[in-house]
Amino acid sequence: MAATAHMTLEEIRKGLSWRKQLDKLFIAIGMALLFGCLAILAILFFDLVRDGSSRFGWDFFTSFPSRKAENAGILSAAVGTMLIMVVTALVALPVGVAAAIYLEEYAPKNWFTGIIEINVTNLAGVPSIIYGLLALGLFVYQFNFGQSVLTAGLTLALLILPIVIVATRESLRAVPKAIREAAYGLGATRWEVTKDHVLPYSTGGILTGLILGLSRAIGETAPIITIGALSFIAFLPPSPVTGEFPFLNFEWLRSEFTAMPIQMFNWVSRPDQAFQANAAAAGAILLGMTLAMNAVAIWIRYRFRKKISW
Amino acid sequence: MTQGKTQMAQGAFASLHYRKTRDRIIEAILLSAGLVAVFTTVAIVFILFYESSYFFEHVSVKDFLTDTMWTPLFADARYGILPLVSGTLTVTGVAILVAIPVGTIVAIYLSEFAPHRLRETVKPVLELLGAVPTVVYGYFALLAVTPLLQKVWPDLPGFNMLSAGLVIGLMIVPYVASVSEDAMRAVPKYMREGSYAMGATKLQTALRVVVPGAFSGLAAAYILGISRAVGETMVVAIAAGMMANLTFNPTEPAATITAYIVQVSLGDLPHDSIGYQSIFAAGLVLMLMTLVLNVIGFFLTRRFREAY
Numbered sequence: 001m002a003a004t005a006h007m008t009l010e011e012i013r014k015g016l017s018w019r020k021q022l023d024k025l026f027i028a029i030g031m032a033l034l035f036g037c038l039a040i041l042a043i044l045f046f047d048l049v050r051d052g053s054s055r056f057g058w059d060f061f062t063s064f065p066s067r068k069a070e071n072a073g074i075l076s077a078a079v080g081t082m083l084i085m086v087v088t089a090l091v092a093l094p095v096g097v098a099a100a101i102y103l104e105e106y107a108p109k110n111w112f113t114g115i116i117e118i119n120v121t122n123l124a125g126v127p128s129i130i131y132g133l134l135a136l137g138l139f140v141y142q143f144n145f146g147q148s149v150l151t152a153g154l155t156l157a158l159l160i161l162p163i164v165i166v167a168t169r170e171s172l173r174a175v176p177k178a179i180r181e182a183a184y185g186l187g188a189t190r191w192e193v194t195k196d197h198v199l200p201y202s203t204g205g206i207l208t209g210l211i212l213g214l215s216r217a218i219g220e221t222a223p224i225i226t227i228g229a230l231s232f233i234a235f236l237p238p239s240p241v242t243g244e245f246p247f248l249n250f251e252w253l254r255s256e257f258t259a260m261p262i263q264m265f266n267w268v269s270r271p272d273q274a275f276q277a278n279a280a281a282a283g284a285i286l287l288g289m290t291l292a293m294n295a296v297a298i299w300i301r302y303r304f305r306k307k308i309s310w
Numbered sequence: 311m312t313q314g315k316t317q318m319a320q321g322a323f324a325s326l327h328y329r330k331t332r333d334r335i336i337e338a339i340l341l342s343a344g345l346v347a348v349f350t351t352v353a354i355v356f357i358l359f360y361e362s363s364y365f366f367e368h369v370s371v372k373d374f375l376t377d378t379m380w381t382p383l384f385a386d387a388r389y390g391i392l393p394l395v396s397g398t399l400t401v402t403g404v405a406i407l408v409a410i411p412v413g414t415i416v417a418i419y420l421s422e423f424a425p426h427r428l429r430e431t432v433k434p435v436l437e438l439l440g441a442v443p444t445v446v447y448g449y450f451a452l453l454a455v456t457p458l459l460q461k462v463w464p465d466l467p468g469f470n471m472l473s474a475g476l477v478i479g480l481m482i483v484p485y486v487a488s489v490s491e492d493a494m495r496a497v498p499k500y501m502r503e504g505s506y507a508m509g510a511t512k513l514q515t516a517l518r519v520v521v522p523g524a525f526s527g528l529a530a531a532y533i534l535g536i537s538r539a540v541g542e543t544m545v546v547a548i549a550a551g552m553m554a555n556l557t558f559n560p561t562e563p564a565a566t567i568t569a570y571i572v573q574v575s576l577g578d579l580p581h582d583s584i585g586y587q588s589i590f591a592a593g594l595v596l597m598l599m600t601l602v603l604n605v606i607g608f609f610l611t612r613r614f615r616e617a618y
Contacts, residue, residue: 023513030419033412034432037483041439044450051453098343106337107344118608119347125534125604126597127541129568130354132575133593137357141581158350165347189333212441219443222543222568226575226589261445261544268449268548276453283446290441298434 045287052281060281065263072278074285077263079236080149081218083252084259087153088160088217093210095157096164103165104172105194124162131159132226140227147228149237150253155223160213167209171202204304208297215293219286221261260286358597361590365389368584374591380554380570382585383577389588391595393554397471397564398599401546404475404560405482405539410532412479413486417531420487421494422516433491436484444481448548451477456549469551469563477549478539486535493527494520530610537603541596543568567596 007015063073099120107113135155145151175198183193199206237255260282267279366374369389377390420429456473460466497520505515521528551563552573565573571589579586 019511023511026513034416095343098340102340102344116344119351129543134354137361189329191333191336215441221445
């Protein structure tokens with residue numbers, strides 16, 4: 001303190017200009033790191049698209065995997081991924097939304113609710129491959145679902161459940177208390193309040209959460225490998241829609257499958273350069289799908305936010 | 311007239327009774343959905359212990375924890391988890407050496423210095439990067455970063471932990487930066503203003519007021535980032551090699567716990583072999599490692615939420 005008191009004006013000015021220089025230096029470093037990282041990633045993505053560009057074409061989408069790189073395509077992988085996503089969405093949406101409604105609208109504040117909440121937070125941090133081991137032990141061995149579309153869909157549904165729950169809770173919380181109280185005032189029960197008033201307002205947030213969850217699930221490779229997905233599948237699962245009554249067929253749920261990220265992994269791990277072009281093309285398509293899903297999610301959030309004014 | 315009213319009231323009561331019963335049933339259904347989360351956690355713990363019990367009947371816990379060789383797929387099978395743990399820790403070490411400094415500086419820049427519009431543009435981009443499939447990052451590590459590193463070190467093997475670690479680090483930078491930025495923004499404005507009033511510059515305020523104020527949030531970001539690196543699978547399975555190797559030298563190839571699980575899953579070992587069962591034992595170790603990190607992260611996050 002005493003030293004400061006004896007500093008001349010000159011010294012203080014010098015110190016100040018030095019400190020201001022440091023500020024500028026830090027801004028330069030911060031910007032360099034931020035844009036450096038973004039640039040590296042942009043270059044890598046650009047590289048991926050360029051490496052795969054030779055493979056983009058109708059044949060790539062309509063061909064099964066093949067021993068010859070130039071004949072190989074992603075038909076079985078793309079169909080597999082779509083079917084898995086259907087199962088995942090159909091399971092994760094109702095369970096996730098119901099759990100979120102319970103935690104946000106019904107649950108009393110006690111230790112039991114606390115346990116559920118800690119579990120949701122913890123599950124979000126469990127490595128995805130552990131979900132794969134869970135599914136292998138539970139769905140494949142105990143429930144005998146086999147290494148099927150159903151097992152993969154359920155596994156990924158459990159994986160994205162925390163994402164759906166957290167997103168749904170946030171959008172439920174954003175609905176003003178006054179709306180609930182007005183409905184209670186007219187004699188509505190808790191479920192009527194939730195179903196008729198709270199849920200319609202939170203649809204945007206719930207959809208956003210579901211799509212973000214699915215965009216995570218679509219790229220997950222490790223858990224699906226662990227349950228034993230095959231990487232070489234040259235057939236399609238039986239069609240869900242049939243010509244005869246009852247027009248629906250659930251055989252596809254028990255079918256073996258492959259998926260986009262697995263196909264890509266299989267191609268990356270081959271030393272042959274021609275297959276790496278396939279891997280790049282599959283990766284670019286996968287990347288395009290996740291980015292598109294995220295864009296849709298952001299758009300939905302934006303639209304619903306604009307439509308609702310309290 | 312009076313009779314009609316009574317009837318109506320009775321009807322209303324009956325319908326109220328029905329609605330209340332329906333509410334109770336629905337509440338039970340909603341609760342059971344919430345219990346799925348608890349059930350999943352219990353199932354993970356149960357399955358990992360149950361399936362690895364068979365493994366531990368054949369391999370003593372002492373050998374598992376102290377043997378320095380991991381060769382379950384060889385004729386001379388040895389089951390020491392240490393080489394897989396060393397691989398996991400080495401890759402994680404490289405990753406956090408990238409992610410923590412870069413993530414923190416980017417977060418400080420975004421939270422304290424960047425113009426409002428830049429921050430609002432960059433934050434969604436960071437979140438978008440978190441959605442990129444990890445198998446794509448694996449492709450980058452093997453086919454872009456390793457060849458680049460080999461230009462500097464021609465001796466670097468085609469599979470190595472360095473490249474996998476660098477890419478994982480780059481991959482978790484957005485996560486660390488985003489969570490750290492949230493933590494720093496939660497530090498109230500008046501603390502910064504107090505510091506400015508004392509004559510501190512922006513950088514001094516950022517480093518001596520905001521960073522200490524957001525400490526538990528930053529620590530949570532780091533720990534959850536480490537937990538992600540430990541559990542990361544595809545990048546290491548693609549780029550770091552599949553051979554267990556007791557080393558902390560990142561320029562060598564080595565398998566991590568996750569890469570080993572992938573390797574066995576891709577092979578055609580019968581389900582009842584010890585080699586196959588060993589993935590559950592490895593998974594158990596992985597789960598315990600990430601669980602400890604996540605619990606610490608959970609309490610740190612809660613602390614920084616409650617702090618202000």
